[in-house]
Amino acid sequence: FKLSCNTSLKDIPKAHWSVSISPIWILWIRFQQMENATVQAVHMKKGPIVRLGPNEISINSVDAGLRTVYGSFEKHRWYRSFWNLGKPNMFSFENFQLHSERRRVLSRVYSKTNLFRSPLLRSQNQHILYARLKNVLDEHAEHGQPLEMVATMLAVTMDVVTAFLFGLPNSSNLIEDLEQRQVRLAQYQCRSPYAFFEQELQSIWKLLEKLSLVVVPKHVRVATASFEHWVVTMCEGAVRKSSHQQEPENSAQSDTVVELLHQSMDQERSSNKAEDWNREVASEMTDHIIAGHETSGIALAYLIYELSRSPNLQARLHKEVKALFGGEAAEDKLPCFSAIDQLPFLHACTLEILRAYPPIVGPQARVTPPDGCILGGFVIPGGVRVSARASCLHRNPSVYPSPSEFRPERWLDSKRCITKVSEAPELYHYWWAFGSGGRGCLGNHFAMHDIKVVAVFLYSLFETIVVDHGDLNQTEGYIGAPQGGRLLIKLKRRNEIH
Numbered sequence: 001f002k003l004s005c006n007t008s009l010k011d012i013p014k015a016h017w018s019v020s021i022s023p024i025w026i027l028w029i030r031f032q033q034m035e036n037a038t039v040q041a042v043h044m045k046k047g048p049i050v051r052l053g054p055n056e057i058s059i060n061s062v063d064a065g066l067r068t069v070y071g072s073f074e075k076h077r078w079y080r081s082f083w084n085l086g087k088p089n090m091f092s093f094e095n096f097q098l099h100s101e102r103r104r105v106l107s108r109v110y111s112k113t114n115l116f117r118s119p120l121l122r123s124q125n126q127h128i129l130y131a132r133l134k135n136v137l138d139e140h141a142e143h144g145q146p147l148e149m150v151a152t153m154l155a156v157t158m159d160v161v162t163a164f165l166f167g168l169p170n171s172s173n174l175i176e177d178l179e180q181r182q183v184r185l186a187q188y189q190c191r192s193p194y195a196f197f198e199q200e201l202q203s204i205w206k207l208l209e210k211l212s213l214v215v216v217p218k219h220v221r222v223a224t225a226s227f228e229h230w231v232v233t234m235c236e237g238a239v240r241k242s243s244h245q246q247e248p249e250n251s252a253q254s255d256t257v258v259e260l261l262h263q264s265m266d267q268e269r270s271s272n273k274a275e276d277w278n279r280e281v282a283s284e285m286t287d288h289i290i291a292g293h294e295t296s297g298i299a300l301a302y303l304i305y306e307l308s309r310s311p312n313l314q315a316r317l318h319k320e321v322k323a324l325f326g327g328e329a330a331e332d333k334l335p336c337f338s339a340i341d342q343l344p345f346l347h348a349c350t351l352e353i354l355r356a357y358p359p360i361v362g363p364q365a366r367v368t369p370p371d372g373c374i375l376g377g378f379v380i381p382g383g384v385r386v387s388a389r390a391s392c393l394h395r396n397p398s399v400y401p402s403p404s405e406f407r408p409e410r411w412l413d414s415k416r417c418i419t420k421v422s423e424a425p426e427l428y429h430y431w432w433a434f435g436s437g438g439r440g441c442l443g444n445h446f447a448m449h450d451i452k453v454v455a456v457f458l459y460s461l462f463e464t465i466v467v468d469h470g471d472l473n474q475t476e477g478y479i480g481a482p483q484g485g486r487l488l489i490k491l492k493r494r495n496e497i498h
């Protein structure tokens with residue numbers, strides 16, 4: 001239908017007196033990295049739909065139209081900053097058709113059925129956890145030396161995701177290679193202070209670039225190019241390897257994600273120059289690496305923190321995990337993936353950590369359709385930037401009492417985990433860690449599995465205790481990492497496991 005009446009944003013409660021005439025207020029808030037907390041406070045005071053700028057609104061309720069916005073609205077141009085190697089990818093496609101073709105191909109690979117049946121993923125997880133991580137943890141436990149868990153978890157998730165994308169022989173080993181870890185994580189992280197200019201001031205940014213006026217320092221450009229080159233090398237290794245390199249254990253499924261993408265796009269490749277196509281594949285893979293390592297790594301670091309400071313919760317998880325091993329040694333074999341997935345307390349802890357500390361904490365920007373729409377009872381014109389944030393939705397005290405506390409019990413009903421949305425609709429409708437709709441997270445099953453499998457491994461073998469940490473409040477941008485970036489954990493072996 002067409003909303004032909006005079007639509008305008010003037011009736012929507014304003015976040016600041018200036019927002020109807022200028023975007024300066026919201027730009028300034030974003031520049032200072034105060035957006036999520038500020039917008040949440042505004043919602044608490046002024047309701048579920050608020051105006052942030054002349055052409056921008058924020059929504060914070062399912063009833064204000066969350067499903068409408070994320071059901072079909074297109075992504076805002078803000079996502080252009082996620083191009084890699086000068087090429088777009090699924091995450092940054094604004095074009096509906098390009099996006100849906102790519103999503104169709106990749107959804108199969110990341111489906112729960114495929115992941116749980118994949119002998120390749122199983123052997124990779126097994127190798128990364130028991131042949132790499134266990135040595136590092138054992139050594140720290142033996143010498144009573146605390147281990148810094150933020151970088152360690154980012155290393156684990158990087159190794160897991162690159163192994164899945166490129167095969168273990170072509171992937172990273174940031175768990176053991178500390179020098180590589182430092183280099184790669186720094187190359188990736190040094191970009192974030194400059195994201196504001198590229199995302200929010202695109203026209204000025206382009207003009208400055210045309211005039212060769214540099215906003216991003218040379219060392220950051222060099223670091224980005226080096227990170228991208230690293231991904232290209234892994235892509236090439238994976239495509240070359242196919243027949244002669246072997247995964248550590250017998251692997252029936254031999255295709256890595258990068259190979260599947262190449263195969264699926266043969267037709268497209270014939271109309272594209274091969275070099276262009278290779279860059280597009282590398283752009284897609286860079287995005288999965290970024291999406292796949294940082295988010296899950298952050299979630300794991302927070303999970304370890306919360307369980308380490310709550311011995312009761314940790315003991316409960318240990319008990320549940322121990323039973324999963326059925327009296328067998330927890331030393332060297334991962335239990336079946338679907339059994340891990342069905343552990344009620346672990347599931348509750350995973351949902352709750354992603355609620356209390358959503359790794360994608362910031363606004364997921366969309367644009368209202370050309371004919372406008374109705375949101376929260378307001379008639380909204382076309383072309384308006386509209387966003388919701390997990391950080392705000394997850395802090396609704398009427399849905400999640402004491403929202404800032406980590407309370408896995410809220411997902412449990414006596415001993416069972418509430419997994420059916422119909423049993424607790426509000427709890428699930430407001431849980432938005434992976435976004436929703438056609439542009440919601442592609443890797444959600446992979447991420448849930450990644451977090452759970454690492455937790456099962458860790459809490460079957462070790463007890464964790466907090467020694468020290470930096471500021472653990474989440475950063476206020478799009479990704480919410482621990483601000484201080486430091487979590488020192490003491491590890492103790494649980495020799496009584498079986």
Ligand code: HEM
Pocket residue numbers: 090091092103161287288289291292293295296299358359360363364365432433434435436438439440441442443444446447448
């Ligand atoms: C705890 C871990 C993760 C969280 C919390 C998370 C969260 C999200 C969210 C909220 C979105 C929507 C973002 C937006 O529209 O602004 C998204 C999209 C996406 N995620 Fe994840 N993600 C996680 C892990 C992963 C992993 C492991 C992968 C793949 C390896 C992945 C790949 C993607 C991709 C490709 C998209 C874009 C989907 C599209 O545009 O159709 N994510 N993720």
